[in-house]
Amino acid sequence: MKLFPLxxxxxxxxxxxxxxxxxxxxxxxxxxxxxxxxxxxxxTEVDFSIGESVEFTAQISIRTPWRLVIRNASTGARKIIEGxxxxxxxxxxxxxxxxxxxxxxxxxxxxxxxxxxxxxxDASMMSDPITITGSRPLPTGGVxxxxxxxxxxxxxxxxxxxxxxxxxxxxxxxxxxxxERYWFMDGRDNNGSVFVCGLLASAEATQGTxxxxxxxxxxxxxxxxxxxxxxxxxxxxxxxDFQEDDNLDGVYSPTxxxxxxxxxxxxxxxxxxxxxxxxxxxxxxxxGLGNIDANGAKEIDRIINxxxxxxxxxxxxxxxxxxxxxxAIFTVNTPFEP
Numbered sequence: 001m002k003l004f005p006l007x008x009x010x011x012x013x014x015x016x017x018x019x020x021x022x023x024x025x026x027x028x029x030x031x032x033x034x035x036x037x038x039x040x041x042x043x044t045e046v047d048f049s050i051g052e053s054v055e056f057t058a059q060i061s062i063r064t065p066w067r068l069v070i071r072n073a074s075t076g077a078r079k080i081i082e083g084x085x086x087x088x089x090x091x092x093x094x095x096x097x098x099x100x101x102x103x104x105x106x107x108x109x110x111x112x113x114x115x116x117x118x119x120x121x122d123a124s125m126m127s128d129p130i131t132i133t134g135s136r137p138l139p140t141g142g143v144x145x146x147x148x149x150x151x152x153x154x155x156x157x158x159x160x161x162x163x164x165x166x167x168x169x170x171x172x173x174x175x176x177x178x179x180e181r182y183w184f185m186d187g188r189d190n191n192g193s194v195f196v197c198g199l200l201a202s203a204e205a206t207q208g209t210x211x212x213x214x215x216x217x218x219x220x221x222x223x224x225x226x227x228x229x230x231x232x233x234x235x236x237x238x239x240x241d242f243q244e245d246d247n248l249d250g251v252y253s254p255t256x257x258x259x260x261x262x263x264x265x266x267x268x269x270x271x272x273x274x275x276x277x278x279x280x281x282x283x284x285x286x287x288g289l290g291n292i293d294a295n296g297a298k299e300i301d302r303i304i305n306x307x308x309x310x311x312x313x314x315x316x317x318x319x320x321x322x323x324x325x326x327x328a329i330f331t332v333n334t335p336f337e338p
Contacts, residue, residue, distance in 0.1 A: 048097030049134030097136030154205020229324030259290020
C-alpha cells in the first residue's frame, strides 16, 4: 500500500475546492452560453479614406466560434471576421473598410453587421446601420500580374480541345471586382479529362522581365492574391500554377523544371478574394508537367509563368463549370487587403 505525504493530499484537496466542479478554462468552453452584452459598434458613420475604422463589441459567457459578417445588401459586398473569444472587441472585431466578397465598399454605401454563432444558430444579433462617408483606398505596391482591363498585355488563353461552348477571355457580363472588366472561363469537360481551359501569364509578357521580380526569396513572406468569381456551379475547381525557370535559360521546360501549385474548389457565389503565401503551394503531381524539379527546391525568385486552370472536379459532366478572375497581384509580407 502506497502512502502519500500529508502536505500533498492537503494541496490536492485545496485545488479541487478552489476550482469547483469546472475549472475556469473548462467553464470558458463547456459552460452555459449566454449573451452578456449585445452587439454594438462605436460609429454609425465612418470615413475609411482618412484611416478611420469601426470597432464592433459584444460579450458572451463562453468561448465558441463566431462569425461577424458586414454586408451591403444592395451590392452584395461582404467582409467576414471570425473568432472564438468571449470578449468580442478591439482588434479582434475591428473593420478597416476592407472586403472579403467584392465589389468593394464605396462612399455612400450603408452596411449592417450580423454576429452569429456556429453552435448556437438562434443567438444571432444585428448591429445598427453604418454609413460609409469615404471609401478605403486601394493598397499600393506589389507586383500586379493583371487587372484584366484593356491594357493587359500577353495573356494567353489555352485549351486542350476547342469546345464550341468554351469561353475564355476578358468579359464584362456582370460587375467586376475592381474596375470594369475581368477574365471569364466557362465550359464543360466533354472527354473525361477533367481539364476544361486555362490562362497563362508570363513574366516577360506582363512585366517585361525574365521572371517575376518579387524582391524576396522567402515563400512564407510572398503572397499571391486574386479575386475569383464563383457561379455556384457544382464541381468547379481552380488550379493556380507557378512555373519555375530553374536554370534561368528563359524557357520553362515542363519535363525538367518545377511547377508548384494550389487548388481551390470554387464553392461560392460572387467575387471572393483569395490570398495565400507561396509556402502553401506544393510540387505538381502531373507527370511530365512540372512534377520534376531539377533544383529540388521551391525558388520563388525564378517564377517565369503563372497558369490559371479551370477543372471539372467530377470529370466528364453534362453541367458546365465557370469562374471569373480579377486583379491578380503578388504582395510581400502582407496579403492584399482592398
